[in-house]
Amino acid sequence: xxxxxxxxxxxxxPEGAIASLNCTYSDRGSQSFxxxxxxxxxxxxxxxxxxxxxxxxxxxxTAQLNKASQYVSLLIRDSQPSDSATYLCAVKETxxxxxxxxxxTQLTVNP
Amino acid sequence: xxxxTQTPKFRILKIGQSMTxxxxxxxxxxxxxxxxxxxxxxxxxxxxxxxxGITDKGEVPNGYNVSRSTTEDFxxxxxxxxxxxxxxxxxxxxxxxxxxETQYFGPGTRLLVL
Numbered sequence: 001x002x003x004x005x006x007x008x009x010x011x012x013x014p015e016g017a018i019a020s021l022n023c024t025y026s027d028r029g030s031q032s033f034x035x036x037x038x039x040x041x042x043x044x045x046x047x048x049x050x051x052x053x054x055x056x057x058x059x060x061x062t063a064q065l066n067k068a069s070q071y072v073s074l075l076i077r078d079s080q081p082s083d084s085a086t087y088l089c090a091v092k093e094t095x096x097x098x099x100x101x102x103x104x105t106q107l108t109v110n111p
Numbered sequence: 112x113x114x115x116t117q118t119p120k121f122r123i124l125k126i127g128q129s130m131t132x133x134x135x136x137x138x139x140x141x142x143x144x145x146x147x148x149x150x151x152x153x154x155x156x157x158x159x160x161x162x163x164g165i166t167d168k169g170e171v172p173n174g175y176n177v178s179r180s181t182t183e184d185f186x187x188x189x190x191x192x193x194x195x196x197x198x199x200x201x202x203x204x205x206x207x208x209x210x211x212e213t214q215y216f217g218p219g220t221r222l223l224v225l
Contacts, residue, residue: 043201044216101153101154
């Protein structure tokens with residue numbers, strides 16, 4: 001069983017729509033969760049981190065965490081073509097600093 | 112600040128050759144990491160370091176070696192290159208505190224082994 005699983009994609013949404021990206025993880029003790037965005041040919045960049053159950057909003061991005069269900073998601077409101085990228089979910093190990101990454105979901109926002 | 116820098120940007124190696132991928136960070140981060148990313152895949156941790164003089168294996172360490180003699184530098188060594196090591200290699204660094212644990216990535220090194 002993969003430690004971090006993401007919806008396989010690719011995901012295509014029209015401009016202005018809400019894009020929903022999902023991630024499940026296997027380590028029930030994990031406390032820190034991250035969403036990275038990676039444009040083609042570029043390095044990952046952090047867009048959201050979340051540590052507590054519930055929602056965390058930052059501009060058009062909302063991260064949602066449900067530790068009981070071992071589920072974390074990223075919503076992108078009013079999607080723009082510039083949001084087209086691969087989104088990587090990462091979970092920090094229970095003790096230490098290592099991250100485990102999912103395989104990523106490729107998002108395309110069509111004008 | 113330059114952040115995390117990596118050299119070279121691209122390299123072609125022949126099977127059996129060796130090379131060192133360089134990584135330097137100027138943010139005084141104590142933690143540093145090496146990942147590889149195969150096409151269409153996520154990041155796999157190769158080695159990491161929690162401070163100068165301390166290194167540990169990640170998920171896929173076979174065929175690689177690292178050293179950490181200074182806080183700033185964390186080179187990755189490939190001794191006998193194999194086609195399976197064709198990948199994009201990313202170096203990253205972070206603080207260790209709970210409130211400042213974002214990993215910052217370098218631009219990557221594309222390696223092709225033929």
